[in-house]
Structures are given as structure tokens and as C-alpha cells.
Amino acid sequence: MACRISELVLSCRDPELLARFWCEVLDFVVLDREEDGSLEIGPRDGFGGPQPTIILSRNDDPVVARSRLHIDVNATDRDQDAELERLLALGARPADIGQTGDEPWHVLADPEGNEFCLLRARLDPL
Missing domain, CATH: 3.10.180.10 (2,3-Dihydroxybiphenyl 1,2-Dioxygenase, domain 1)
Known part of the structure; x- marks a missing residue:
């Protein structure tokens, strides 16, 4: 048995801004909103399909290095x-x-x- 990528998590300062951008880029929709402002975006058929969803996790910490992914x-x-x-x-x-x-x-x-x-x-x- 193997694993499959189901979600990608991206820390960001403005989840709403990035959700609008990535939803347009990927033809995704907002699937879920958390109380802390984090969002999950993904294909219209939702979580668990052939494409992973993206969690835009609110984080106000300064970026100190370029992402390795x-x-x-x-x-x-x-x-x-x-x-x-x-x-x-x-x-x-x-x-x-x-x-x-x-x-x-x-x-x-x-x-x-x-x-x-x-x-x-x-x-x-x-």
C-alpha cells in the first residue's frame, strides 16, 4: 500500500487574497473556512478526488527563507x-x-x- 498527496498546506499572511488567486489559476473553489481565517480550496468535487486540496494557513510570522517546495x-x-x-x-x-x-x-x-x-x-x- 502507498500514500497519496491529499492536501498541500501553504502558510500565508492573507488566505483570502491567495484563495482568490489560486482559485482562478486552478479553477478551484473555497471548500472550507476556519475561525482563524485559514481556508481550504480545491476542485469542485471536494476533498479526496484526483487532485489535492490546498490549505491556506494563516501565519503572520515573517518569511525568513525561500520555500524548498x-x-x-x-x-x-x-x-x-x-x-x-x-x-x-x-x-x-x-x-x-x-x-x-x-x-x-x-x-x-x-x-x-x-x-x-x-x-x-x-x-x-x-
Whole structure:
């Protein structure tokens, strides 16, 4: 028997801001709100499906180091250039982590500076 990733937890200062951003990026919805302001977002069919949900955990502590884990995303209904334009319009911004510029992916940051990559391949939507 093996495990499966069911949730990703991202500490953040403004869960509502990041929920709006990531729900638009991933076509997710808010599944749950906690009293402390934390949110769970995920696919419309909810927790336990083929995609993990994301817990946006409120944390006001200052960020002291770059995260060692990042999210990679792929477009499902357009090419990489069109998806890049869409992500930038949603509030993503280019991020420099030392890439050469020859990579087939784009390194971006969400509105709180969490890095993620937009890969070239288009995937079928689930």
C-alpha cells in the first residue's frame, strides 16, 4: 500500500487574497473556512478526488527563507504564452531564482511571493 498527496498546506499572511488567486489559476473553489481565517480550496468535487486540496494557513510570522517546495502548473486549454498572460493578469509576477532564460518553463510568484512554475506542456483537464 502507498500514500497519496491529499492536501498541500501553504502558510500565508492573507488566505483570502491567495484563495482568490489560486482559485482562478486552478479553477478551484473555497471548500472550507476556519475561525482563524485559514481556508481550504480545491476542485469542485471536494476533498479526496484526483487532485489535492490546498490549505491556506494563516501565519503572520515573517518569511525568513525561500520555500524548498514549489508548485508546478500546466495549462489545460491554451498554450503556454496565453496562459502566462492570464497568470500575470491575475497578479502573478516573474520571479528570478537564477534561471538562465533558456528553460522551457516560466518561474513566477503568487501575490505573497510564493514561487511556482508554468510548464510548457498542455495537460488534459481532469
